[in-house]
Amino acid sequence: MPTAKFPARFESLEKISQFVVKAAREAGFDEAAVYAVDLAVDEACSNIIEHAYGGEGRGDIKCTCQIANNNLKIILRDQGRPFNPSSVAEPNFGAPLEELKPRGAGLFLMRKLMDEVDFEFEAGSGNVLTMVKHRSK
Amino acid sequence: MEISTSSYKRCDVVKANGRVDSYTAPELEEVLNSVTGNGTYKIVFDMSNVDFMSSKGWWVLIETQKKCKRYNRGELVLYGIQDRIRESLDLVGMGSYFKIFDDLTAAVGSF
Numbered sequence: 001m002p003t004a005k006f007p008a009r010f011e012s013l014e015k016i017s018q019f020v021v022k023a024a025r026e027a028g029f030d031e032a033a034v035y036a037v038d039l040a041v042d043e044a045c046s047n048i049i050e051h052a053y054g055g056e057g058r059g060d061i062k063c064t065c066q067i068a069n070n071n072l073k074i075i076l077r078d079q080g081r082p083f084n085p086s087s088v089a090e091p092n093f094g095a096p097l098e099e100l101k102p103r104g105a106g107l108f109l110m111r112k113l114m115d116e117v118d119f120e121f122e123a124g125s126g127n128v129l130t131m132v133k134h135r136s137k
Numbered sequence: 138m139e140i141s142t143s144s145y146k147r148c149d150v151v152k153a154n155g156r157v158d159s160y161t162a163p164e165l166e167e168v169l170n171s172v173t174g175n176g177t178y179k180i181v182f183d184m185s186n187v188d189f190m191s192s193k194g195w196w197v198l199i200e201t202q203k204k205c206k207r208y209n210r211g212e213l214v215l216y217g218i219q220d221r222i223r224e225s226l227d228l229v230g231m232g233s234y235f236k237i238f239d240d241l242t243a244a245v246g247s248f
Contacts, residue, residue: 010160035221042191046159093230105192
């Protein structure tokens, strides 16, 4: 169960990517699924830095990868503000170009790319985001 | 990430290499803003060497597309987008905002 801690800065995204890509390949995922996991984790970590911490350099992101029963489970922990997914506005894709608002794409993508996405907030330990990808999918 | 710009008779080609994420997207935004700031609104974004693109990168392209298409003065088109990136683009439904070319000559020739 590899776990690594990264400074919550955009600069860390590439290193976090390398960490989860390695786990996804070890889990036997094909390259399309590896990319899906990579992108979902990138979107999640960008949201943590931007919204939970409200900017760069205000804490860490702890990332754990678990491989079991054909599943890859990725757990991201941060100490930022409690994140409530229902507070995120739905993206308005499909609207005319001029009316398109830059919002909600990260969460939308995470839910499309992964089989399970679950947010929890634990007092004392912060936000815990758990995402699961099944190997068959 | 490295970004280069080449000027053609009827358009500019902006080529990025590597990873476009929240860390590198501001750099792409700066380059595209300088192209539109120079009055060029016909742009080919060459993605043949881009191997990762997050939503942050797409928003930069969407904002550039808004500028280019305003007053019918031009358009941002995409060339060389890798399959996996294209799949994620279609997954969020942002693909419909861009013309996509598999051939650079055709992309440049579309203007």
